Amino acid sequence: MIIIMLGAPGAGKGTQAARIADAYHIPHISTGDIFRANIKGGTELGKKAKSYMDAGKLVPDELVCDLVADRIAQDDCKDGCILDGFPRTIPQAKSLDEAVAKMGTKVDFAVNVDVPDQVIIDRMSGRRACLKCGATYHVEYKKPKQEGICDVCGSELVLRDDDKPETVKTRLDVYHEQTQPLIDFYEKKGVLLTVDGTQPMDDVFAQIRKGLGD
Ligand code: AP5
Numbered sequence: 348m349i350i351i352m353l354g355a356p357g358a359g360k361g362t363q364a365a366r367i368a369d370a371y372h373i374p375h376i377s378t379g380d381i382f383r384a385n386i387k388g389g390t391e392l393g394k395k396a397k398s399y400m401d402a403g404k405l406v407p408d409e410l411v412c413d414l415v416a417d418r419i420a421q422d423d424c425k426d427g428c429i430l431d432g433f434p435r436t437i438p439q440a441k442s443l444d445e446a447v448a449k450m451g452t453k454v455d456f457a458v459n460v461d462v463p464d465q466v467i468i469d470r471m472s473g474r475r476a477c478l479k480c481g482a483t484y485h486v487e488y489k490k491p492k493q494e495g496i497c498d499v500c501g502s503e504l505v506l507r508d509d510d511k512p513e514t515v516k517t518r519l520d521v522y523h524e525q526t527q528p529l530i531d532f533y534e535k536k537g538v539l540l541t542v543d544g545t546q547p548m549d550d551v552f553a554q555i556r557k558g559l560g561d
Contacts (some may be wrong), residue, residue: 348427352459354531356518357467358544363482364431366552372425374415378411380481387478401508403517408438416446435526457533458555460544464519471515475504
């Protein structure tokens with residue numbers, strides 16, 4: 348089963364994708380995490396991606412599409428995967444269609460986590476992220492067991508560079524302009540599942556499971 352996560356920055360895509368991956372035993376592939384790991388590792392890809400990410404803009408399609416096509420062709424994705432943060436533009440969605448068609452499969456569900464902008468702005472200032480393993484927390488809604496430390500790998504939690512309020516505003520503008528059209532794109536394909544992302548995390552997950560047929 349191939350599932351993609353749609354939704355504004357901070358809507359809860361990563362939070363729900365991690366739960367779906369656990370429940371369905373499929374890999375969770377986050378393009379944002381891949382870029383952040385490359386930035387941390389000082390790779391060429393990381394150097395190219397950093398300026399776009401810090402400015403709240405999208406990394407160019409040509410740096411993302413082949414990377415995802417290669418990743419989903421790996422053996423651990425043979426039973427499917429969950430794509431978190433990809434596609435984000437219509438050209439990316441078309442490139443994904445081509446990649447999955449070559450594998451003899453298709454996108455089964457596009458889960459749209461719907462959250463209004465004002466709730467997003469409130470959430471982002473409270474998010475804390477582990478740049479080592481990609482786990483995310485919230486100072487109010489999802490506290491780590493020990494303040495400032497990742498439950499999963501013990502690393503220090505940080506406020507992401509792109510979670511500063513002025514950058515969040517740009518990311519929301521970019522989302523509305525370039526990514527929101529994908530909602531229509533997947534609705535026309537008959538695979539769109541929209542859930543109310545303002546509900547508590549467990550309730551959002553329950554809506555997703557129901558929509559996926561559980
Ligand atoms: P990426 O890492 O994908 O960021 P994003 O889409 O902006 O999404 P976020 O990770 O910020 O949020 P999320 O929806 O996963 O929310 P989360 O679960 O953490 O991308 C970063 C950058 O990389 C992009 O700006 C771009 O530059 C580049 N990039 C990545 N992919 C790209 C692509 N395909 N093409 C081009 N460029 C690309 O939740 C947010 C917070 O809210 C957390 O603190 C969480 O604990 C809390 N929370 C979650 N759900 C709830 C709830 N129901 N109630 C209360 N709190 C909640």
